[in-house]
Amino acid sequence: QQQVKQSPQSLIVQKGGISIINCAYENTAFDYFPWYQQFPGKGPALLIAIRPDVSEKKEGRFTISFNKSAKQFSLHIMDSQPGDSATYFCAASNRGTGRRALTFGSGTRLQVQP
C-alpha cells in the first residue's frame, strides 16, 4: 500500500534528447510527490514537486506530469545534458501520517551521452 514503483531502472539518452522517468503509486492518501536528483556520494537534492490538484508542473527543463486517476506521475527532462547524468528518485508522502515521511521509488540511473 505504501509502495512507489519506478521505471526504468536505467536510462541512456543522447545529449539534447528527452529523458522520461515514470512512477506509479497505490496509496490514494499520498498528496505530495517530489522528485530528487542524487549524484554519487552525495545526498538527494529536491528537483521539483507536485500536488495532486494540478496535472503538470514545469520548472526550467524539468516537468512533472501527474495523472491522478491512473495514480501515475512522471518526470520529463527536456534537452538532456551530460550534467544531468545522475540517479533520480520519485517519492510520495501522506499528510495524514503527520510526520510526512517519504516513500521512495527504487531510482533511475540516467546517463546522458555527449
Add this chain to the structure above:
Amino acid sequence: GAVVSQHPSWVICKSGTSVKIECRSLDFQATTMFWYRQFPKQSLMLMATSNEGSKATYEQGVEKDKFLINHASLTLSTLTVTSAHPEDSSFYICSARGGIQETQYFGPGTRLLVL
C-alpha cells in the same frame, strides 16, 4: 534555499566501537528530522523519524538500541551507531523539514565503514 549539513562526511571505525553522526539544519528550524540508510545502487531506506524533544519513531526492523537518535534542538539531530559491525557499513543520510512544510531537505550524507 534550506541547507542541511552532516558531520562527519565519512568515518572509519573498528568493529565494536560507537559512532555519532550529526545532522544540522543551518537556516531553518527543523521540527522533524529523518534518518535514512542507503546501500550502493539502492534506494533510500527510512530508519527513523525524530521530532524535537520527543522520542524517535523507528521503522519496522530497525533496532532502537543499536541506532540511537537524539533530536535535542530544532536544528540538531544525532544518530549514534552503537557497537558497530561491518554489516553496519553504509551511507547514512539525514533530512529535515520545518513546521507544516512538505518538503524534506537532505544532508550530504555520511559514509560509514566498519572494519
